[in-house]
Amino acid sequence: MNITQNIEKIKSELSGTSARLIAVTKTKPLADLQAAYDGNCKVFGENKVQEMVEKWEVLPKDIEWHLIGHLQSNKVKYMASFVAMIHSVDSLKLLQEIDKQALKNNRVIDCLLQIYIAKEETKFGLSEDEAREILDSEEFKAMKNVRIVGVMGMATFTDNQEQIRLEFRGLKAFFENLKAQYAPTENLQLSEVSMGMSGDFLIAAEEGSTLVRVGSAIFGSR
């Protein structure tokens, strides 16, 4: 695995699209992350808070850290000082905790609402109605230390490329609906659609992704 070459190849495949590359570094050793950093990719995604904190502590401080995996409220405090974006907001309660911990750190944390788009049973993610309920709630409107900047979704685990494409298209359409329905405010500035992984990031980019989360295509299988 030549990490630098993989990053260059993916970045060139994404050029001309709106998608930024997030290198998903979960389970990978520090040397791999350093190699990606030296290869000029400084945006990393992790799915466990503790692992992200351990890596953040020792790696260069200009890395942008994205939390992409399911998040429990009691873990937010460990990363609230440095996390750049949380992709996996799936409840009002979690958003309230992020707001509280961000306030303690005197900052605003960018968040995405994770939307359930796959046809298969998954435990995590909001329906479109549940996402709107959060945006409509008085609790959210009063929050000053979170900013919802978009949506995130994961397609069904399938070889059916057309199904994957339609699921991404559906998420992008929902994002556009939200943008049309909700005027921007201090804590709601919709600009990001996080979709696409190693197997489907090109489809996602074609369907309007702004953040692709790519792990194994850069670092090899886990």
Ligand SMILES: *Cc1c(COP(=O)(O)O)cnc(C)c1O
């Ligand atoms: C692991 C993971 C990815 C990256 O998966 P690859 O198939 O290795 O690219 C993307 N998004 C989430 C939420 C993940 O947990």
